[in-house]
Amino acid sequence: MLLTYHRLGGLGIALWAVTIFVCLFLLVPIVFIAALSFGASQWLIFPPPGWTLRWYRELAADPRWLEAALTSAKVGFLSAALSVLLGLMASFALVRGRFPGRNLLKALFLTPMVLPVIVFAVAVYALFLRIGLNGTLLGFVLAHTVLAFPFAVIPIVNSLEGFDKSIEDAAVLCGASPLQAKLKITLPAIRIGLFSAAIFAFLISWDEVVVAIFMASPDLQTLPVRIWGALRQDLTPVIAAASTILVAFTLLVMAAAALVRRRISRCPRPSFPSAACARPTEPSSPPTMCRWRSPRASSSPSSAPRDRASRPRSTRWRASTSRPRATSCCAARP
Secondary structure, eight states: OOOOGGGTTHHHHHHHHHHHHHHHHHHHHHHHHHHHHTBSSSSOOSSOSSBOSHHHHHHHHOHHHHHHHHHHHHHHHHHHHHHHHHHHHHHHHHHHOOOTTHHHHHHHHTHHHHSOHHHHHHHHHHHHHHHTOTTSHHHHHHHHHHHHHHHHHHHHHHHHHTSOHHHHHHHHHTTOOHHHHIIIIIHHHTHHHHHHHHHHHHHHHHHOOHHHHHHOBTTBOOHHHHHHHHHHHOOOHHHHHHHHHHHHHHHHHHHHHHHHHHHHHHSOOOOOSOTTTSOOOOOSSOOOOEEEEOOTTOOSGGGSOOSSTTSOSOOEEEEOTTSOOOSSOOOOOO
């Protein structure tokens, strides 16, 4: 007997209660900070005594906030592109490769997900400070690429494992090079995994703050670092406005990603094999196999003429027992 929701009884009500509690726990802070960003008071008072757009105007008038948002977007796009490129190559090695230590390498790729962020931040800070990359755009991109790399590898590996490699092999047999087969057959087939990897990598870089604090400099700061610095100086509704913009942009990216992913999933996949590689079609009606039949006048096989000259001209061919009788007459075989 299958366990459905209607058979849960009191347990179903408890599950609904837990679901509502989790949703409120996640949404209430967002609603709270968004309401404070529109408050008329210069202090963070909830509920706000009035509503205004003053703090958003102050945020737009300060070039430091705009520069921090532009830096976050730039680092996010570069980190996402680099993470997807490296993750694609690593995924091919993990899925198609057969070498000792493959599982160990896969676990090593996932280390940034389980390693404490503060430990990784201190290690990256010590390394980049020694080689002169601390406080630079390249240092930001490399550090965030390492953080986003596992989130790019996982969806690409799952897409490659679900892809039928025989289609790629068929393209190679039809004359395509291995590189052409991967570019024209494999990559379009795993495009949803690539798109998901890019979105995850961008959001990891966009929302990251711990490593960014260690990598930042007075001239180069991301938006989360700028919010953290403003919190240490003064607690004003401008910070709430910046936080609301950060959250709103994240939600907008996730919604756009869902729409694009849905549109991509509806697009028809490239058909293969092509007409040039397909087998030739068989004839609709195969030729009828006939056999020679002795004249009706002969009552036994022994009475049939054996020499070619004595055979009658009006001999008929009859189809096999599984097919209808042939309608045309054929010349007898010698």
